[in-house]
Amino acid sequence: MTSTTKPRHKSGLSRPAKRGIIAGVAVVLVALMALDTSYVSNTGDGPVANAGFSPEAYGDKTFPEIRDTVMERAAAAPKLARALADDSEAAVADYGVEGAVAPVLSVDATGTVASCDGGICNVDVPDMPSGQVVRVQVGPAINGTALRDGAGNIAFGDFKNQIEYQNAAAGINDAMKAAVLADLDRDALPGKQLHVVGVFQQIIPNNWLITPVALEVGS
Numbered sequence: 001m002t003s004t005t006k007p008r009h010k011s012g013l014s015r016p017a018k019r020g021i022i023a024g025v026a027v028v029l030v031a032l033m034a035l036d037t038s039y040v041s042n043t044g045d046g047p048v049a050n051a052g053f054s055p056e057a058y059g060d061k062t063f064p065e066i067r068d069t070v071m072e073r074a075a076a077a078p079k080l081a082r083a084l085a086d087d088s089e090a091a092v093a094d095y096g097v098e099g100a101v102a103p104v105l106s107v108d109a110t111g112t113v114a115s116c117d118g119g120i121c122n123v124d125v126p127d128m129p130s131g132q133v134v135r136v137q138v139g140p141a142i143n144g145t146a147l148r149d150g151a152g153n154i155a156f157g158d159f160k161n162q163i164e165y166q167n168a169a170a171g172i173n174d175a176m177k178a179a180v181l182a183d184l185d186r187d188a189l190p191g192k193q194l195h196v197v198g199v200f201q202q203i204i205p206n207n208w209l210i211t212p213v214a215l216e217v218g219s
Contacts, residue, residue, distance in 0.1 A: 053160070053164050053168075054171075055167040057171075058168050058172070059174050059176075060171075062151070062172055062175070063172050063176050065151070066147055066148075066150065067176075067179075067213040067214065070106045071108075071214060073095055073106040074106040074108040074198075076108050077128060077134065078126075078127040080105060081129050082129075084205065088103075091105070092105065092202075096199075097151075099149045099150075100149065101203065104149045104150040104152075104200070104201050105200055105208075106197075106198070106199050107197070107200065107210060108197045109136075109195075110193065111125035111126065111134065111193070112124045112191065112192070113190050113192050113194050114190070115190055116189050119138055119139050120138070120209070121135065123135065123196075129206075131206055132206050133206060133208065135207070135208065136194065136198070136210045136215075137209065137212065138181060138184060138186055138189065139186070142176065142177055142181075144173075144201070145166075146198075146209075147172045147176060147199060147211055148169040150199035150211075154168070176213065180212055180213065180214060188217075189217065192217050192218060194218070195215070195218065196210055196212045196216075197213055198211050198213050198214070198215075199213070
């Protein structure tokens with residue numbers, strides 16, 4: 001007696017069919033991702049490029065408020081130097097704010113520009129303690145976050161992330177440059193009288209690097 005073996009039929013889809021389904025799913029996923037993706041133009045054109053936080057707009061809005069606060073708080077340089085030597089904490093409370101890295105002081109200084117190099121001028125201010133160095137940022141590059149931090153009311157928590165927080169500082173610096181330093185003849189500064197109101201971080205006590213909020217050049 002002969003037994004007959006029935007042919008086996010594989011269940012499910014064939015390999016080509018499976019590959020087709022996988023490819024179709026991949027296409028759908030890519031399409032969904034495209035709908036949820038924002039594209040930024042390299043040229044800076046278009047509504048997407050202009051959306052979100054604008055350092056320029058933030059700086060233009062915020063710098064005048066910072067300038068007014070600093071000018072109201074600033075102490076004459078010799079007075080501030082004496083106050084810091086006598087009681088640093090009290091001086092910061094009266095003429096500055098605590099910063100993340102170091103206190104930021106507001107100062108009003110008048111002196112003669114001794115020299116300038118790399119956008120920074122050394123200024124001889126009368127009646128200062130022996131060995132006290134006073135320098136002023138005159139651009140075109142303005143570095144640091146002293147203006148942002150010197151306001152005393154701008155905090156990291158006001159922004160979405162660290163990048164936006166840093167961009168805010170850059171926007172404030174740029175607004176200051178446009179308002180204060182745009183017409184400055186830097187090459188003619190040595191030997192001139194300079195009156196500056198600004199802020200500095202007290203990182204090195206006997207070396208002040210002032211970022212201005214107001215600046216006047218005399219003869």
